[in-house]
Amino acid sequence: MAWLLVFLLCLGQIGAQFPNISAPSEHRLQKSLLQLFLKLRQEKFYDILLVYGEDCVFHSLSRLLPVSTVLVTSGSTNFEWNFSSLSLILSCGFQAEMEENYRTLIKLQTNRRIIILQEDIQPENVCDFYSKKEQYNIAMVKENFDQHEVVYSCRFFQDPNYEEVTLFGEKPIFIEQFRNMQGAPIRTITDNLAPRSMVTQDPKTGEKKWIGFVANLLNNFGEKVNATMAMQVELAEVNGTVFFVNISKWTANDLLDIGMSIDTTWEMANFDTFTYPYLMCSYCFMVPLPDKVPYWDVFGMIIDIPVLAVLFVIFCIFSLLLIYIQQKSWRNLSLYSVLMNDMCLRGFLGQPFPFPRQSSKKLKLICLLLCFASLMVTTMYEAYLKSFLYSPPPEPMMHTFSDLEKSRYKLAMNWVEMEMLRFKDTHKLQKVSDDQIQMFEDYYQFVRLRESFDRNFIFPVNSIRWGTYNEQQKLFDHPIFYYSDDFCLSRYSILSFPIRRHLPYRDIFEEHILRQKEFGLLNHWIDHSFLDMLSLGLTPYTDFSDPEDGWAIDVDDLYWVWGLYGLALGISCVCFALEIMGSISFWSRLKTYRWRRATN
Incomplete structure (x- = not known):
């Protein structure tokens, strides 16, 4: 209401501001334009007026309005527009606005524009002129606006392409034209990468349609804006194949309006085409689960x-205490007596040992x-032995790129992704040799290999796609891959739709994205992706896991047991032989035996 009072005061002061106006028509024109600005x-x-062109009635009106004014008499700014986006653009003529500053054009593309027309300029020509510049919020008034008070407002999706709106009528001067596009086409193309975009057939019409958490959003947008x-x-x-990187290039070159694809924005200087x-998701590796420890290593x-x-x-300690308590002195203490204490050896091995008679409490x-x-x-x-023999533990998992270099696996990569990530600059794979990386020229060959769960490779994958792989592994006898969060190419990847640089309904589309996410549709589509792939036959029911070898233990699995048993038995035999040979009675009996044989 405060602004209404201010405008009314301005209308009342026009006569006082211009008491000696030679042309009463100019006075009436200013009054009518002030009423237009009020509406x-x-x-x-709006809080800023941007006036293009040389001296006209807009310049004198700007002095009366309580808003800031920017005058551009040359038709183009030499600076980037950093003022408020709530700006009203006024042009003193049909071609007064000849803006050449790229950033200013981007920021002011959807702002409302009022243009003064000379008598010989037709409104449809003006609407065509501005539509080629991707500017659609255009309204025009003629120099005799005070007589008819008619505003010519461009309407892009109708014929004729403009509508006459009276100043005091109920119709709005500017409308959201792209809220109803009257069946106009949105140029797009899909990369057919599951689960974000999958082709199917409409059972009613028989036409092709696409589903997925990317395709569904675009389909809903098309229905929303007609x-x-x-x-x-x-x-x-x-x-018929399309690579998602090409889709981003085509939208940047204005060959597409919106790509039915999503792409990363890692190194983008600006988001004009996204x-x-x-x-948001992570971009890590799906790594084969490590093999189980062989049975021969379980014992050790x-x-x-x-x-x-x-x-x-x-x-x-037990051996020293037993020797001291039994003998009450350290005289006969030796390394042999400590390490080969019979009671301690039998006790620690769980075997019975002779208990000394008349033993003390200690x-x-x-x-x-x-x-x-x-x-x-x-x-x-x-307990550990039985548990490990029943289910041997897995070998250590990989946590760094150094572990990858030491493993038997190869890293499967597509050459386009390698170029995008620029590993040589970021040194992501500095510790991985070139022999450890296998490049694939064909991206779809790389995807087919990843979908086959080949255990000879480690595959890069984002967390969204991994969700479907993880669900697929539930159909297997046992899982064979896991998603590694320890070493990644990118822990925080932002995925966006590629769009045309001057897309006039960009704000409506981005609002649609936020609303679909706000109502949880994105999460619902992602959670339902695996079932969609199963229903379309894109995911087979094949079990890619290797069959278990069985629970039988071979003789070769016990070679450590047999080896230690043989070693212990040999040491025992040697000790027994040394003990016998070290006895004095043994040598005396041997000498007597030899003397008897010699005398006989």
């Missing part, structure tokens, strides 16, 4: 070196602790 402000607020999706199939290759971010991996060191220290306590240690050691080892 425009009621329809949509437009049709015009597939530009002539841009596709001979075999929309508001549609979704149970024994951890730090635990074995602690057990050895406890064994030595000796009984040590023997009790030895029995408890024996119970703990043998029970834990047996």
Whole structure:
């Protein structure tokens, strides 16, 4: 209401501001234009006037209005427009606005424009002129506007392409023309990459249609604005394939309006050819699950070196305590007696040992602790052994690119993605040799290989596509790949729709994106992607996992057991032989035996 009062005061002061006007018609024209500006402000607020052209009635009016004014008499600015976007553009003539500043054109493309027409200029010609410049919010008034008070407003989707609106009528001067496009085509093309865009057939009409979390959004937008999706199939290759990078290039070159695809914006200097971010995801690797530890390694991996060191220290302590308590001195203490203590060896191995007679309370306590240690050691080892033999643990997973270099796997990459990521500049794969990377010239060959779950390769994949692979693995006997979050190409990728640079309904499309996401449709489509792929036959029911080898343990799996058993048996035999040979009675009996044979 405050602005209404200000405009009314301006109308009342025009006579006082210009008491000696020689042409009363100019006075009436200014009054009518002020009423027009009041109506425009009621329809949509504005706080800046941008006036193109040399001296005209708009210049004198700008001094009366309580808003800021920018005068561009040359027809083009020499600076980037950084003022408010709530600007009303006024042109002193049909071709007074000849803006050449690219950034200013982008920012002021959808702003409302009022143009003064000379008597010989037809409104339809003006509408055609501005439509070629992708500017559609155009209204015109003639120099005798004060007499008829008629505004000529461009209407792009009707014939004739303009409409006469009276100043005090109920019809709005400017309308959202692209809210109803009257069946106009939206030029697009799809890359047919599941699950974001998948071709199917409409059961009612028999025509092709596309579904997926990318295609569905575009289809809904077409229905919302009453437009049709015009597939530009002539841009596709001979075999009908389309690469998503080419779609972004075609939209940047104005060959498409909106691409039925999404692309990353990693190195974009600006977002003139991309929309508001549609979704965000990570771009990491799907890595084959590591093989299970072979049975012959299970027996050794149970024994951890730090635990074995602690057990050895406890064994030595028990052995020292037993020797001291039994003999009451350290005289007969030796390394041999500590390490080869019979009671400790039998106790730690869980075997019975002779309990000394007339033992003291201290000796009984040590023997009790030895029995408890024996119970703990043998029970834990047996529990781990049975558990690991039933289900061997997997080998260590990969966490860095250095682990990838040490593994047997190759990294499968498409050459276009390598060029996009510019690994040589970012040093993402600095520690991976060229022999470890296998390049694929054909992107779809790379996708087919990834869909076959070949366990000889590691594949880059975004988290959205991995969701469908993970669901597919639930059909397998056991999963064979996992998504690695430890080393990625990009942990935060922004995916957006490629659009034409001067798309006039960009704001409506971006509003549509936000609303679809706000109501949860994007998450619903992504969650339903795998079922859509199954119904369309894009995902087979084939089990790509290898069959289990079975639970049988071969003789070769026990070679560590047999080897340690043979080694221990050999050491025992050597010790027994040394013990016999070290006995004095043995040598005396041997000498007597030889003397008897010599005398006989």
